[in-house]
Amino acid sequence: MTITTVRGVRDILPEEMVVWHALEQSARQIFTAYGYREIRTPLFEKTELFARAVGATSDIVEKEMYTFSDRGGDSLSLRPEGTASVVRSFIENNLHRSLPWAVYYMGPMFRYERPQKGRYRQFHQMGCELFGAEGPLADAEMMAMILRLLRTLQIDDSLTLEINSLGCGTCRAPYREGLFAFLQARQEQLCDNCRQRLQRNPLRILDCKNEGCRAIARQAPAMKDALCVGCADHFSGLQALLDGMGLPYTVNPLMVRGLDYYTRTAFEVTTTALGAQNAVAAGGRYDGLVAEMGGQAVPAIGFAMGMERLALLLEGKRAGKSGQVGNYLVAVGDAATRQALLLAEEWRAAGVPLQMDWLGGSLKAQLRRADRAAASQVLILAERELAERAVLVKDMRDGGQRLLPWEEVAAVLGALR
Numbered sequence: 001m002t003i004t005t006v007r008g009v010r011d012i013l014p015e016e017m018v019v020w021h022a023l024e025q026s027a028r029q030i031f032t033a034y035g036y037r038e039i040r041t042p043l044f045e046k047t048e049l050f051a052r053a054v055g056a057t058s059d060i061v062e063k064e065m066y067t068f069s070d071r072g073g074d075s076l077s078l079r080p081e082g083t084a085s086v087v088r089s090f091i092e093n094n095l096h097r098s099l100p101w102a103v104y105y106m107g108p109m110f111r112y113e114r115p116q117k118g119r120y121r122q123f124h125q126m127g128c129e130l131f132g133a134e135g136p137l138a139d140a141e142m143m144a145m146i147l148r149l150l151r152t153l154q155i156d157d158s159l160t161l162e163i164n165s166l167g168c169g170t171c172r173a174p175y176r177e178g179l180f181a182f183l184q185a186r187q188e189q190l191c192d193n194c195r196q197r198l199q200r201n202p203l204r205i206l207d208c209k210n211e212g213c214r215a216i217a218r219q220a221p222a223m224k225d226a227l228c229v230g231c232a233d234h235f236s237g238l239q240a241l242l243d244g245m246g247l248p249y250t251v252n253p254l255m256v257r258g259l260d261y262y263t264r265t266a267f268e269v270t271t272t273a274l275g276a277q278n279a280v281a282a283g284g285r286y287d288g289l290v291a292e293m294g295g296q297a298v299p300a301i302g303f304a305m306g307m308e309r310l311a312l313l314l315e316g317k318r319a320g321k322s323g324q325v326g327n328y329l330v331a332v333g334d335a336a337t338r339q340a341l342l343l344a345e346e347w348r349a350a351g352v353p354l355q356m357d358w359l360g361g362s363l364k365a366q367l368r369r370a371d372r373a374a375a376s377q378v379l380i381l382a383e384r385e386l387a388e389r390a391v392l393v394k395d396m397r398d399g400g401q402r403l404l405p406w407e408e409v410a411a412v413l414g415a416l417r
């Protein structure tokens with residue numbers, strides 16, 4: 001019996017890495033350019049952190065968390081998302097003194113979900129959090145940044161930006177009551193799941209995928225019509241800024257997001273290219289969360305994007321080869337092989353990227369492996385070259401060859417790539 005991965009969890013093989021590296025590099029570049037710095041938080045935290053930050057009645061905390069007791073008896077959970085840890089870190093490190101504070105993260109998240117294409121139990125997110133900016137400018141700029149990243153990756157066709165406002169502490173409570181009354185009067189027509197969460201989280205019913213629930217949701221009172229003056233100004237301010245930047249968007253009054261902590265702006269970027277798993281990025285404002293978690297009141301906004309879904313979109317676009325080596329060193333014969341090991345170290349120290357053939361054998365076998373490794377140049381060291389203290393450099397693209405003395409290798413090939 002061989003041991004396999006856990007259900008819903010997968011390896012990212014070297015062949016897939018071109019796509020992941022492209023994702024990571026473009027994201028780092030763009031987030032940095034907009035003023036975000038990287039933060040790395042632990043992969044597990046006290047369960048209570050997620051219960052309080054994400055919300056005890058959220059799907060994530062109720063059904064999706066990997067929770068366990070460690071040997072000391074503490075209840076810990078693998079992180080299902082990144083914002084809770086960033087907020088904890090912000091408070092724990094007294095960072096309210098260094099506002100505005102803007103960070104990005106990327107890494108694995110864990111949710112016990114029904115695995116399918118684009119939905120896994122260990123998956124990766126990259127995201128940004130901006131603390132201290134209250135106005136809609138931060139929201140609009142963040143959306144522009146996400147779209148810039150997707151454009152840079154050339155996966156911006158078939159995308160839609162949807163926005164909504166979820167109101168604040170002042171206007172959401174009365175709205176929620178009205179919504180609850182509306183839904184309660186129609187609870188017979190709701191799906192089982194929604195009937196169960198009617199008391200605890202009626203807003204979530206608005207984005208249920210069930211056809212019956214959707215028909216009711218479309219008739220339900222909308223948060224955007226119940227906003228207080230401050231929230232209404234913020235939302236119209238956001239739309240004016242998006243219009244000014246020429247960023248197309250749609251207002252979706254049924255988009256409420258799964259996490260309890262959102263206030264005011266909520267947004268999602270969806271694609272038509274991935275079937276059911278159509279959300280590639282999602283985020284929103286969480287102006288109340290820092291205070292709720294025990295810090296000083298600080299407005300904040302953030303988003304996360306699903307890297308597996310971005311990778312799926314990217315894969316469809318490019319057919320690049322992964323991990324192409326530049327130079328490939330082939331040695332034939334024992335004496336040449338021993339010398340090759342020394343020369344390879346010397347040349348690498350001088351800045352020449354160089355992969356050595358690991359298996360040896362005939363020249364033909366080694367050249368075949370060089371070809372498979374997509375080497376651009378092969379350096380051949382056999383008996384004749386050893387005697388002449390030179391290598392035969394073969395260009396794999398045009399087949400051209402030249403003899404290069406050892407002491408010239410660093411100067412000639414060090415500049416390559």
Ligand code: ATP
Binds near residue numbers: 113122123277279
């Ligand atoms: P969905 O509605 O698809 O379950 P979500 O609302 O749970 O998404 P968020 O918690 O907002 O998602 O996470 C942000 C992004 O992370 C999503 O838009 C998606 O791209 C990605 N994501 C979420 N859950 C998974 C998962 N189990 N596997 C892969 N990617 C995921």
Ligand code: MG
Binds near residue numbers: 258
């Ligand atoms: Mg989900």
